[in-house]
Amino acid sequence: MELTFVGSTTRIVDIEEPTQVGQARRVAQQAAVEAGFDDTDSGRVALIATELATNLLKHAKSGAVHVAAVPGDGARGVEVVAVDRGPGFNLAECLADGFSTGGTRGEGLGAVSRQADVMDMYADGRGSVVMARIYPKGFGRADLLFAATQQTMDSEPVCGDAWAVAVRGGQRAFLVVDGLGHGLSAHDAARAGTSAFVGQPFDEPVGLMKSLHDAMAGTRGGAVAVAQYDAATDTLRYAGIGNISGSLATLEGSRGLASHPGIVGVQTRRAQPFDFPGVRGKLMVMWSDGLMSRWNLRDYPGLASRHPAVVTALLHRDFNRGRDDVTLLAARLGADP
DSSP: OEEEEEOOOOEEEEESSTHHHHHHHHHHHHHHHHTTOOHHHHHHHHHHHHHHHHHIIIIISOEEEEEEEEEOSSSEEEEEEEEEOSOOOOHHHHTSTTOOSSSSOOOHHHHHHHHOSEEEEEEETTEEEEEEEEOOTTOOSOOOSEEEEEEOOTTOSSOSEEEEEEEETTEEEEEEEEESSSSHHHHHHHHHHHHHHHTOTTSOHHHHHHHHHHHHBTBOOEEEEEEEEETTTTEEEEEEESSOEEEEEOSSOEEEEOOBSEEBTTEEOOOOOEEEESOTTOEEEEEOTTBOSOOOGGGSTTGGGSOHHHHHHHHHHHHBOSSSOEEEEEEETTOOO
């Protein structure tokens, strides 16, 4: 398998009153159409968005539905995630038809699980995250265990962050770019970086970072981090310049991934990559400074074992600064077939 995918901003629909359920359905269905789904599969996406948004109102009283396009092995999919700060729920019970905490028929999450190709969730006393991924019928191949959640600063029409992923056999390459500041100039800088990355995602990190620096010259520049995983050697190589943060996590703890000072495209030192062997099964998280840095997955028991899309949505819920563009990318290393 080989693919390169440049990500886009997550479409987020606030769910606070009944008319917004229809808005979530329309946004999700439009994402399905853009992904090339036929009417039947677009209908599955619409049903899932409707059920998740309705559950938010019934059980949490409010929340948000996140919609994003995701690449799969041979087909593009649609990801729909419901996020709330409600009372949480028992995961096993809520998947059974007929179970309800709100006096309803209790068919919502059961219906979602039947229609989705991939489903995962997390809940505690701070709220819940329910994730569904849908691919065209006949997809039949493995979901790629990575995810990204990205949001534009409220006052801006475009996002100054960017992300991309590349797959080649057992190799994975990930990029997060944060254009300096926000708005159109930051957006242009970030897109210059992704354009350079997609042509050579598996190049040696020092040379790759030099190519990104050259591509971003003439823009306002930004922060960049590149992560490359090779299943054959079970090694992660990580190189970062600027304020992109990174972490490798397991259920037992985590370790940081270091970046060097500088502004790619403006003034920077030679990139120094770091190698991390024996990382199979670990969760890698990369994020821009629109996310608070003082969080620890150990405060969320079991979260490090969930699907990366659940992790990014939850961290966005609890640690988004709300005053800048924000990007989180997470990947389960070595877990894809």
